[in-house]
Structures are given as C-alpha cells and as structure tokens.
Amino acid sequence: MAKKMRCEGCTRKPVATEVTVKNGEKVEISYCDQCVGELGIGVKSHAPINELISKVVISQATGGGQQGTQVLACESCGMTFAAFRKSGLLGCSECYVAFESQLGPLIERAHEGGTHHVGKIPGRAGPSYDRQERLAGLRRQLTDAISAEQFERAASLRDQIRAFEDGDIDEVDG
C-alpha cells in the first residue's frame, strides 16, 4: 500500500520510474537521480558521470549540515568548500590538504570504500610533498612576475624551475 518508494540501485529517494514487463507481469522500477543516469533509463542523461557522482558526494556533504564548512577555503588557490560542493571540482592539489577531513568520507563513498592509494608511485617525488611545495612556490612567483610584467625576473624564475625539474639543483632559494 503506502510502501515507501526506494531506488532500485541504492535505496535512495527515487526521481524516475521505469515500467517494464517481467515474466509477463508489468513491473515498476524506480531509480534515484544518480542511478537513473548510470543505467541510462527513463530520462535522458546528458550530465557527465563525474557530475552525477559529485552530486552524491555533494549531497552527502550537505547532509552533514555543518555550518562551519561555508567559510572553509583553500589558502593556496582560494577555492571554498562551498564552491566545490557546487561544481564538484577542486581548485588545486592543496585543496586535498585544506579539505582533507571533509573529503575523506566523500572519497571513500565514491571509490567503493577505497581510502588510500594503491598502485603506481611517481619515481622522482612520490612520497614527499616537499618538492611539490617548493615547485608550487616558484610557479606562483613566476605567475606574479608575468602579471607584473617583470620579464627578467620571470625569465630567471623559469630557468630555476627548469633546473629544479631536471634535478640539477636540490635547493632553490626563492
């Protein structure tokens, strides 16, 4: 009777219903907005799958109802957590540090319970953030120099970055 409708794929609230004939009987199957897109049934889905997954990630995050997340922002690129919830895209690699505790559960859900990387490790700098941080610093300075039309400084920074990338120097003074 007043049976609560559940999504066939994941038990969330359904948004679309498909009618099919199974063993000679008419059967109604319901899907939530995520599953309907993935299964390609009922409604036409033009949304990229990433966007659909992000929506789940986003609705999960919203479900927490933490007000503090509104002002949470990445210091490096200025991306706010609220903006991430809207677009599903992060602004830079530092966002993963800035939003680590918020992202953890969302990532786990999006990756079938996966929480830690298994697989290829980049040979040159994998285990450490140090190199990346220094490179980020140099590249920020380069962007600033180009914006300020300080071309000599920019050229020198470019050389430093190349040398750093080629591994000619370990220490670069900013």
Added chain:
Amino acid sequence: MSPFRTDAAAEWLRAGGPDGDVVVSSRVRLARNFAGLPFPNKAKRIERVQILELAERHILACGVASEMAWVDLNALTPLDCAVLVERHLISKQHSKGDLPRALAVSSPDERLAIMVNEEDHLRLQAMRSGLALTDAFCQVNDADDRLEAHTDFAYSPRFGYLTACPTNIGTGIRVSVMLHLPGLRLAGELEKVRRAAKAMNLAVRGFYGEGSEAVGDFFQISNQSTLGKSESQLLEDFEHNVIPRVIEYERLARKTLSERKRILLEDQVHRAVGTLTHARLLKTDEAMQALSLARLGIVTGTIDEIELGRVNQLILLTQPAHLQKVFGRDMDQATRRSERATLVRSYLSGEGDARLN
C-alpha cells in the same frame, strides 16, 4: 596533418583487433596534473598558458611517440574540432570555448592522444582496435613515465595522483572498452548486462561516452573508482574477467539467433543492407543502426558481399563533421542526409574510394 584525415578509419575502427567481432576498441586513460599549478578550472589565463607551454615542451621533447602533432584547439574551426570529437581524440567539453587548450596526438596512427587543459592538465589516452587493454596501458604508462622523468606531477601518498575531480584520484586511470552488442539487444538481454555492470560499479555509456545515447548497439563499459585498486588489478579484472563474460554472452546470443531465429536475423540484416544500398536520405542515427546490423550480418556470416573494414569506415565517415570534411563543404542537415546516403551507396558499391583520395 592527422586531425584532418578523413581518408582512413581511426585506429579504434580498424577491423581485425583481438575479439573484434564484439570488441570495437580498447582505451586506457590517465589523468595527471603538474605539481604547483592550479587545476584548469581554477587557473588564470596566464596560468593556463603556462600549463600549455609546459605540456608542449615536455610532450614534444620526451619521445612519447615517434611523431607527435601539437594542435592548438583555438586555432581550429568548429568543424575541425568536431572532427576530433568524432575521432574520439578529444571530448566534447574540450572542443568548446576559447580558453587556452590543446591536443597532442601521435601521427599518423592516432593511438596516443593527450588533451591539455581539459578537466585536468593532462589526460593521456591510448587506443587500440579490439580487446587490447594491456597493450594500450603499456603505451600510456610509458608516456607517463617519460613525462614524469622531466616534470613533477601532483601526488599525495594517501590519495595518489591528484585530480580536479575527487572521483579520479588514486591511479587516475579509466579503462574502457567499446562493445558492439546487437545480439544481446535483439535477444532482449541488454538490461542484464547493464545490471551486472552496475553491480560491479562499472559505467555503461553510449558511442560518444559521457552523456551520449547508445546508438547502433555500441556501448562503452568503464571503471568508475580509481582509489584503492592498482592499475594491474583493474586491468586484469577487465581483460580476463568482466569483458570476456560479456563477449561470451553476446556470442551466445548471436549463435542462438542464427540457429533458432535465422529468419529474424536475416530479415534484420538484409533490411539494413537494403537501407544502406538504396536509401536516398539517411539520418546519422539511422545510418549507424543500419551499419550496426550490417556488421552483425558480416560477423555471423549472414552476408558476405560487404567487408567489415568498409562498414567500420562508414561508421566514422557518416558522422556529421566527417561527412562535411569528405565533401569539403559546410552542409545543412537536409543536405547532409542526402549526401550521407550518396556516400554510403557509392562506398558500398566500391566507387567511394576515388572520392576519398
């Protein structure tokens, strides 16, 4: 210049790959970002230009392929961008807009393609005809190794390779296989495949990937999660477990059709051939559907007057942008329908080759 070629089928439509009766193509894609630069969606214009310069310098210098063509997408006409989308070298999203972005593609085989400044700084893909995921992975992995020898990619010990969308972190790998499943559709079994794929957390998409409809019984199956499972585990699973099972189902469906419902199979195939050889107006999807059935007819031995390679080529050449490239002019939809029918007829009667040279 390879992106403008219309005289040959793209690598993925070349007939004769492993399990080519069911598997059209295999593709492995890696998402990578340079360390220390914001992801494209947050990058300022000058940063996007920096990313482009960095990518161009490294890609062209490190020998990822014997010859790589560098294509500035802002320098292309919308028609040429559409040709690249139809050849599966860039995404629809990447073909649009005026932000600095590019494509690097191995020439002339088009097996390796690198999108620069799409959702991530680099999206490297390797394509193969038929079921050849390991082969495709080796090429794209080698390209990654070569690039990484000269530059630092954004990486964290916990989350692996870092990407703009958290759904791609970890290995950053997407393994996908394009399957031709007319047997399962005619047998009404497609839904089972969809459910099985869903249960394994795999995505099922249409001919043109994300957001596209399944046209002509072509489906792409790909992984969705990228964190917590190594590249080799995933490949092994796909190549030796998941895909062979689908292939087996499809072959069984075809066998059942040709043994027990021969007349239905013959009817479908010959109607399709009739359409292809006699229609005067053809829509894209109609051509795809008829070509799909012709393909089924060839691999089941129902017809032998048409070559598989020809059908594969037509699948690409009847797409709107390719059609206009073949005829060398812009055409409205009505003209395209008429010229598409003309092209298919002349091509199947063996007269098409002259036009294409």
